Amino acid sequence: MISIIIVAIFFIGSAFFSGVEIGLISLDKHRLKHEAGKSQSKKQLYNFVTNPDKVLGTTLIGTNISLIIVSSVFTAFMIKREIMSETMATLLLSGVLLIFAEIIPKIIVRNSCNTSIPKMFFLIRFFAFLFHPLILVLSKINNSFFKLFRIDKKSGSHLFTKDDLSYLLEEAEKDGNVKKEEHDLIEEVLDFRDLTVKNIMIPRTNIVGVKSDTPISEVINLVKELGFTRFPVYSTDIDHIEGLLVIHDLLELDDLSQPAGNFIRNAYFVPEVMKATTLLKKIQQNKTPLAIVVDEYGGTAGIISVEDLLEELVGEIEDEYDAQENDINKIDDTTFLVDGEVEIERLIEDYNIELDEGDYETLAGMLIEKFERIPRYNEKCMIKNIEFTIKQVTARKIEKVMIKILPETTEN
Incomplete structure (x- = not known):
């Protein structure tokens, strides 16, 4: 009977020290430090958990003493009563201890450490006092090893996550x-x-590029239509980008029939796995406003600008074009460049554009219902006698749509 009581007491002790060990390590020390100024008990707990010698000394000594006593008494009891062999007793006890004195206590205390550890601190402090001589010996042994291997005991202790x-x-x-x-x-x-470049870039499906043999007159029409001031220039397809066309370089150009390839700047290529912080530094060093993002096979994955990077930090940035831009730009009597977020009701009432109302509220909602997906750049669809062309789109939403009202015909 005494053996059973001893096993039960030290089994509970083993579970207690296992839970306390993970609980003390998992405690939110910065919250505890903040609360230490308001409570003496929290201050004492904070001083304890910031002393690794005390934390590890108390928990390891307590755990090992409990395990040794439980193992010895339980095995001796089983052999003496001839219930099972020493090997079977050891295997049985190991499994029970692992589950009920290690895993379960650690899971419970780890998930409630900020509330359970303060409540158990009086017991922790008692055992720390009880084991104090042994803790001092262990501390001196540890310090000797630190000196022997020239390890700075305080290194990393002031790092913030x-x-x-x-x-x-x-x-x-x-x-x-x-x-x-x-x-x-x-x-x-x-x-x-x-963040990596891949998290921020404009994907290749939404890139508006121009072929190298495209006349500058057509590029200027694109600028008027979209408001972009920089275009990637490619030879055969978007995977073969030759350079970057910057509209400011064309301001004094008279012959608009020249091809875009004659005016390109060197393109700056970056891998999609590059860190955003690294790219920001490199873009500043290279003084380039735009970078071409390539995948592991060398194909074009997307493009990224300084504005895209900064918007991740400070939110939406309006450049000189954005500041003057309206959500509905009337190009002529039958052509409009419209934000995807514009309400259908407004287009009907203010601009006499004949559209059917439905379960959607915005132009983007209507087009997504029509396409049954997010459409790609330059995709078109007809609704009655109105042609809709997607002019700006991200992976998640339609941003700009060109609306052109065509003459009504019998077929329409």
Whole structure:
């Protein structure tokens, strides 16, 4: 009977120390430090968890003492009563200890460490006091090894993770020390560090490029239509980009019949796996406004500009073209360049464009229903006598649509 009681007590002890070990490691130390100024018990707990010798010494000594006693008493009890052999007793106990004194306690305490550890701290402190002589011996042995292998014991102890900084920002915003806008901007900067070019680029399906033999007069028409000031120039297809055409280079040009290939700048190519932070530095160093993104096979994956990178940090940026742009641009009496977000009702009432109302509210919604997917750049569809041409689109939404009202015919 005594053997069973001893096994039960030290089995519970093993489970306790296993849970406490993972709980002390998983504690939110920055939150605890913040709360330490308001509570003496939290201050004592913070001082304890920031002392690795005490944390590891208490939990490891407690766990090992419990395991040794449980194993010895349980095995001796089974052999003495001739219930099972020493090997079977060891195997049985190992499985039970692994599940009920290691895995389960660690899962439970890890998921509730910020509430459970403070409640158990009086017991933790008691065992730390009880094991103090052994902890001192272990600490001296550890320090000897650190000196022998020239390891800086404090190295890395002051490093902050992204989650740590996010928590500190939240607390600073609650206390009024940081404005919400400042908090959001810093969070964007933290997220930006994890982004690759592939996460930000305009995909190849949405690239508006021009062939190298395209006359400049046609390029100027594209500028008037779309408002773009930079175009990738390719030879045979978009996978064979030769350079970059910048409209500012054409301002004093008289002969508009010349091909676009005569005025290209060198293109800057980057892999899609490049970090966004690295690209931002390289674009600044190379003084190029646009980069061509290539995949692992050398094909064109997309394009990316300084504006795309900065918008990830500060939100939507309006350039000189965007600032003057309306959501509905009337090109002539029958042609309009319209934002995808414009409401159908507005087109009907303000511009007398005859469209049927449906379950959608916006022009983009109507076209997605018509195509049954996100359409590609320059795709067209007819509704009654109205031709819709997709002029700007991302992977997730239609941004610009050219609407052309054609003369009514019997076929229409």
